[in-house]
Amino acid sequence: MINKVVKDAEEAVRDIADNSVLMLGGFGLSGIPENCISAILKKGVKGLTCISNNAGVDDFGIGLLLKTRQVKKMISSYVGENAEFERQLLSGELEVELIPQGTLAERVRAGGAGIPAFFTPAGVGTEVAQGKETREFDGKLYLMERWLRADFSIVKAWRGDTAGNLVYKGTARNFNPMMAAAGKITIAEVEELVPLGELDPNNIHTPGIYVQRIFQGKEYEKRIEQRTVSKI
Amino acid sequence: MLDKIGIAKRIAQEVKDGMYINLGIGIPTLVANYIPSNLHVVLQSENGLLGIGPFPTEDKVDPDLINAGKQTITMMPGSALFSSAESFAMIRGGHVDLTILGAMEVSEQGDIANWKVPGKMVKGMGGAMDLVASAKHIIVAMQHCSKDGASKVLKQCSLPITGIRCVKKIVSDLAVLDVLPEGGFRLVERAPGVSIEEIKNATEGKLVIEGEVKEMVI
Secondary structure: OOOOEOOOHHHHOOOOOOOOEEEEOOEOOEOOOHHHHHHHHHHOOOOEEEEOOOOOEOOEOOHHHHHOOOEEEEEEOOOOOOHHHHHHHHHOOOEEEEOOHHHHHHHHHHHHHOOOEEEEOOOOOOHHHOOOOEEEEOOEEEEEEEOOOEEEEEEEEEEEEOOOOEEOOHHHOOOHHHHHHOEEEEEEEEEEEEOOOOOOHHHOOEOHHHOOEEEEOOOOOOOOOEOOOOOO | OOOHHHHHHHHHOOOOOOOEEEEOOOHHHHHHHHOOOOOOOEEEEOOOEEEEOOOOOHHHOOOOOEOOOOEEOOEEEEEEEOOHHHHHHHHHOOOOOEEEEEOOEEEOOOOEEOOEEOOOEEOOOOOHHHHHHHOOOEEEEEOOEOOOOOEOEEOOOOOOOOEOOOOOEEEEOOEEEEEOOOOOEEEEEEOOOOOHHHHHHHOOOOEEOOOOOEEOOO
């Protein structure tokens, strides 16, 4: 069996070159590949296209790569509370393609599933529809959307085994499973790497066929964007 | 006139037993606090959860468990977790019964704008375009007018729109309005202490008034 296990994030991202197209899992700061983002930051590659639902916050997640101007283009659904992202977007320094979240999820899914295009009602009659084919099915209008694929997909899971099988936890699953399938090379960082046979085959979220490299990450910060608590 | 909590309380009256509901960020999130306890509903979070529970106590905070507004949450017994693709399959597939979201503008045709102010603010549409394109029933929570007094309930949206002909009902600080299939807003209820005249003045779009307009009971 091919050895998929690499030592750490540095080894996992070793051949990511300038101008690569990356997919990065996560929703907000939940389920983001923290170790690989740090390694890409350190590596200093530039001209990246990043496909990710959000772009982190100013000083965490993909926000770190925006600050160092390593990102040429973001493909996302929500800028949210990232002031640097919003500033670069409005000033035109950063190329940004904003996509409805469900369309983004489905475009990535389609990429991994070998479906080059599909029709969705999201965005009909809006800016998103510009330049896209609109077609009527059973009396309702739909837009044609294309698949998305990446040179490298970088995902974060809770547990993984040496075959690359992955299990996610809570809402940290989000975009990770579709992205895992849509990368030419998929890198998975996991909180716990276990030997074969440890994971229950009934409960695998991402089958190992999609994963080329896997490593156990370290020092997860798992920063919380909106810590909201109740007193009782 | 209603404050944000008043708007949330009035919207909560629209909730029916057994509904699967998606709540947007802001006032819509507050609606969950006022759903009568005898109703059993399931709240959907588009990042991948059916069964949002209350905010956690400090010792139960889990960074791997957040809602679409990135707030820490808990799960109700009987919850289900899934990917974003699965989540939007249930939204696009029409399985969610009610969508409640905020708006910057709504037109008398039911068009909604809530994601962008050109040159000033771009938050992105997040899941809003998918939600409004497919939801069976959409209620908008909004302020009737902007801070400088301009109506946000319009003939045509001036901002880039999120979706066309999709809003069915508006609950604002001044009124409950139904968007008519042929266009126009039917005045359903007045907020406490608000006159029909005030609502007329605050509504740029076509306002239809039929018979007596009751004051809301909150």
